[in-house]
Amino acid sequence: MATGFDAWVLTLVVFLPLVGLGVVLLLPKEDEHAIKLVTLVSTLASLAMALYVLVEWVSNKYYETEKLTSFVAENGHTPFEVNKTWIDVINSNYHVAVDGLGLPMMVLSAFVTVLCVIYSWNHFPEPHNPKAFLALILLLEVGMNGTFIAQDLILFFIFFEIVLLPMYFMIGVWGGPNREYASIKFFLFTLFGSAFMLLGFLALYFKIDVDANLAGMQHSFDIGLLTAADKSGITNGVQLLIFGALALGFAIKVPMFPFHTWLPDAHTEAPTVGSVLLAAILLKLGTYGFIKIGLPILPDAAKDFAPWIGLLAVIGIVYGALGCLAQTDMKRLIAFSSVAHMGFVMLGIATMTDFGINAAIFGMVAHGLITGMLFFIAGSVQHTFHTRELSRLGGLLIQAPKMGWILGFCAMASLGLPGLAGFWGEFPAIMSAFDPASGLPVETFRTYMVIAAVGTVLAAGYLLWMLQKVAFGEPKKEFEDAHIHDVSTAEWLAWLPMLLLIVALGVYPNLLFKLTDSAVTTLTSGFGG
Amino acid sequence: MNPTFDWHAFAPEIVLVSTILALLIADLIHPGRSSWQTSRIASIGVLAALVPVLTLAADGVDRTLFDGAYVVDNYALALKGFFLVATYLTILLSVDYIGEGDYYQSEFYFLLLTSVLGMTAMASARDLITIFVALETISIPTYVLAGFRKHDRISNEAGIKYYIIGALSSALMLYGMSFVYGATGTTMLTEIGDRLADPSVVTSELRGLVAVGVFLALIGFAFKVSAWPFHWWAPDTYEGAPTPVTAFLSVASKAGGFVALLSIVFFGVGASQASNWTNWWAVMAIFAVTSMTWGNLGALKQTNIVRMLAYSSIAQGGFMLVPFAAYGIALDDGNLDVARSAFQSVVVYLLVYGVMNLGAFAVVIAVARRTRSGEIGSYDGLFQTSPALAVVMTMFLASLAGIPPLAGWFAKFTMFRSAIEASGPWGVSLAVIAGINSVIAAYYYLNVVRSMWFKPAPEGAQAAPIPAALTASIALCTVGVLAVGVYPQLFGKIADLVTVGIG
Structure with a gap:
């Protein structure tokens, strides 16, 4: 285990927001300023730790396989790793660590949460109540940050589930007109998936012998041990069943077609910050689960499933895009575009190659930033015009030019314009389908590649259509005399870091690929990718 | 036989009996309805009875009394401790409810503690007669308690219904036990287990008799723990009885039935692979599936929160029966490790369920003080009027639904674990059915949450002050639900100690 501060830093990333939550709950409801300040400080502190x-990871070059292995050889653990007994009776440990997969996601999660707090500063949706709203954001952050560093299945499950209730309340209390339906739908869908995921975890625990040298079955919930263990003793049918249970849980969270129906409702009804967090982080819990747990622990079953996952992914790409074109509500359109974008991510994962999975992680981060931004803008448009109906909007570039330009920028990023972050998630994912991992049907995946490529054209179609409707043309008559505000200071503070990252990652994608590549290579070497 | 009597082993029961007598005497000295001291005597007595439980646990020696009919081991002590704590919480719930409601107070606590006496005896009972006597001692006072609002016709109905069903189930159970006795020639559970395993004692002609006997006894217990299809008395009785009594019935009294089942299964019919031929577990598996499904579907359409919690308790009972079935399956496969963890799972589930359900009932009582209503609609806007109450109620309901990091997840987890570990088509099907059911359950628990958080409060609604005792019980349950949820080792360790020597 790591020692000194390094042993605490990951724990702090996860639980500093919880400390903030405790303080917020103690503060009187009327003292809004103090509540906001405490929330901001605790999320910032968590981000600082992340x-x-x-910085330590990069400056010590742990992203190079040799550096990391020599560190592990020297210390017996990865940097920042902590492994303590937690629930002894079920053999579950408090085991947290980062790797090239979890680290960028954890940083993204801490980063986006801070921006959400800043954006909320003067933007609290009805029925206001900043105390409850910010308390829920803090609780959400605990679950989100925790999921990306958990190395124990039970710990992962707990964090994975913690996000449910806060998001349920966020949609249900602060959401739009149809919020009650959307919130319970979100909750029940996810709970259904995670019930099966938990059964899958238990089956992994009981079926896998993590130490063949010791007599008898050695059970463990440790992700690393389960990944390394020999699974040849488990029949193919059982492996498929277990993977199916895990995949159901993750696929609902992603969400993959046909489990996606909760997403447009939840996104549309959620308050702006809720949509941003949903899009930027919560959906990634599912794809991260595939990469971190599903594929490495059961690679053989994953290979049997991969063509089907790929099929659902490309259906999602096309279906999401067509869904977008049928929308009349700006926010619902962006929500459907998430289905399409997550389809690209899943296609990358389904190829089971290091190229594809790298692309998937890049896609996760890029989608988090870009779609997060789009939801921010949709929220601000709603705030200014009190509508998101595409037919009523228009001329944003005239009335609020800065916001209009930002919308244009994000639409370009989202459709995968080279030079912006979205490109590096989509393009390599499509490319990777040309040459999937050995053992996967090449023709099938090449067909998927073609369909996905067509999907990018559709993406350009719906995004430009939205941009045209919202930003171009003359302002509509009803808003002619309205006093329209352009981007406010809080909005600049929240948006600028995201916009800069979109450019930075677009121009120099190696920033991220460098971080993930060695971890992905290690991962895929486990299943001959 | 050892002529010396082990006073220490019997100390919890002796303290309870003394308290019961003290309550009667206090009523003689201060007759009338306003004798407020009775609640204090009762709560002090219950806490005092916990002391010998703790000293016995510290002592750590298994004590056997009456030739093995009465055993004080870790298993018995853990459950005695649980029953006493649950009773203490029930008294905290009752103090103001009973004090303000124009009831005969000392009779109330007298009946309550008599029932608890039966529970502490049940935890130690290891023979059919002792189990039966303990079960009747638990049940008879609760028949009266259920009808305690004697001017209320619904309460009368609750009492009479409960009584008739109770009498019927006792009769069935006793009839079944007599078959088992007839075939094996003993009432001691361990001897029953040995003789069932011995084909020279229980010959193939006798097997049919034993199977019928076990089946009848199981049906009797199914009534007690309100398993489907013997559940239908529960919603009416729960709704009609005074709410603190309902809390007691749904937690402590139900747990009494489960403890009897545990003892009979683990020490008797399911003591070893060879004695396990009665296929009792298949009946349990069916009861588990039907109870959780029926209970959950029934709860979906309830508009009264107490009725909803009644159906929820039927469903939770179904979840608790899953490990029993898993145990039977595992035992048939000769897998004793699984048997251990299934046993643990039942104990953990009982403890966790007790804490979270009592907490939920405490809030129901607190809310009813203001609204005088048990309708779920009366929870509208509770988050605006009493935010703290709404938050803790959300926690209890989320815990009942099994959402981490609240205690309920660990109970559900151990239940799933036993089913998956038993594996095979039965185990996996049970786990999947339980999984789907836990999603259905989340819907109606969240329905109350929706009412509290998403609906506006009615005009002029104001928070009502909550009396200290009720606040204390809510606080204790909240701490329990959070502490166990975050660090389940607390209860896991108890369950672990309990199972030493099982299987």
């Missing part, structure tokens, strides 16, 4: 980990 950045410390990132």
Whole structure:
């Protein structure tokens, strides 16, 4: 285990927001300023810890396989790793660590949460109540940050589930007109998936012998041990069943077609910040689960499933895009575009190659930033015009030029314009389908590649259509005399870091690929990718 | 036989009996309805009875009394401790409800503690007669308690219904036990287990008799724990009885039935692979599936929160029966490790369920003080009027639904674990059915949450002050639900100690 501060830093990333939550709950409801300040400070502190980990990781070049292996050989653990007994009776440990997969996601999660707090500063949706709203954001952050560093299945499950209730309340209390339906739908869909995921975890625990040298079955919930263990003793049918249970849980969260129906409702009804967090982080819990747990622990079953996952992914790409074109509500359109974008991510994962999975992780981060931004803008448009109906909007570039330009920028990024972050998630994912991992049907995946490529054209179609409707043309008559505000200071503060990252990652994608590549290579070497 | 009597082993029961007598005497000295001291005597007595439980646990020696009919081991002590704590919480719930409601107070606590006496005896009972006597001691006072609002016709109905069903189930159970006795020639559970395993004692002609006997006894217990299809008395009785009594019935009294089942299964019919031929577990598996499904579907359409919690308790009972079935399956396969963890799972589930359900009932009582209503609609806007109450109620309901990091997840987890570990088509099907059911359950628990958080409060609604005792019980349950949820080792360790020597 790591020692000193390094042993605490990951725990701090996860639980500093919880400390903030405790303080917020003690503060009187009327003292809004103090509540906001405490929330901001605790999320910033959590981000600072996450950045410390990132900086240490990069400056010590742990992203190079040799550096990392020599560190492990020397110390017997990865940097920042902590492994303590937690629930002894079920053999579950408090085991947290980062790797090239979890680290960028953890930083993204801490980063986006801070921006959400800043954006909320003067933007609290009805029925206001900043205390409850910010308390829920803090609780959400605990679950989100925790999921990306958990190395124990039970710990992962707990964090994975913690996000449910806060998001349920966020949609249900602060959401749009149809919020009650959307919130319960979100909750029940996810709970259904995670019930099966938990059964899958238990089956992994009981079926896999993590130490063949010791007599008898050695059970463990440790992700690393389960990944390394020999699974040849488990029949193919059982492996498929277990993977199916895991995949159901993750696929609902992603969400993959046909489990996606909760997403447009939840996104549309959620308050702006809720949509941003949903899009930027919560959906990634599912794809991360595939990469971190599903594929490495049961690679053989994953290979049997991969063509089907790929099929659902490309259906999602096309279906999401067509869904977008049928929307009349700006926010619902962006929500459907998430289905399409997550389809690209899943296609990358389904190829089971290091190229594809790298692309998937890049796609996760890029989608988090870009779609998060689009939801921010949709929220601000709603705030200014009190509508998101595409037919009523228009001329944003005239009335609020800055916001209009930002919308244009994000639409370009989202459709995968080279030079912006979205490109590096989509293009390599499509490319990777040309040459999937050995053992996967090449023709099938090449067909998927073609369909996905067509999907990018559709993406350009619906995004430009939205841009045209919202930003171009003359302002509509009803808003002619309305006093329209352009981007406010809080909005600039929240948006600028995201916009800069979209450019930075677009121009120099190696920033991220470098971080993930060695971890992905290690991962795929486990299943001959 | 050892002529010396082990006073220490019997100390919890002796303290309870003394308290019961003290309550009667206090009523003689201060007759009338306003004798407020009775609640204090009762709560002090219950806490005092916990002391010998703790000293016995610290002592750590298994004590056997009456030739093995009465055993004080870790298993018995853990459950005695649980029953006493649950009773203490029930008294906290009752103090103001009973005090303000124009009831005969000392009779109330007298009946309550008599029932608890039966529970502490049940935890130690290891023979059919002792189990039966303990079960009747638990049940008879609760028949009266259910009808305690004697001017209320619904309460009368609750009492009479409960009584008739109770009498019927006792009769069935006793009839079944007599078959088992007839075939094996003993009432001691361990001897029953040995003789069932011995084909020279229980010959193939006798097997049919034993199977019928076990089946009848199981049906009797199914009534007690309100398993489908013997559940239908529960919603009416729960709704009609005074709410603190309902809390007691749904937690402690139900747990009494489960403890009897545990003892009979683990020490008797399912003591070893060879004695396990009665296929009792298939009946349990069916009861488990039907109870959780029926209970959950029934709860979906309830508009009264107490009725909803009644159906929820039927469903939770179904979840608790899953590990029993898993145990039987595992035992048939000769897998004793699984048997251990299934046993643990039942104990953990009982403890966790007790804490979270009592907490939920405490809030129901607190809310009813203001609204005088048990309708779910009366929870509208509770988050605006009493935010703290809404938050803790959300926690209890989320815990009942099994959402981490609240205690309920660990109970559900151990239940799933036993089913998956038993594996095979039965185990996996049970786990999947339980999984789907836990999603259905989330819907109606969240329905109350929706009412509290998403609906506006009615005009002029104001928070009502909550009395200290009720606040204390809510606080204790909240701490329990959070502490166990975050660090389940607390209860896991108890369950672990309990199972030493099982299987």
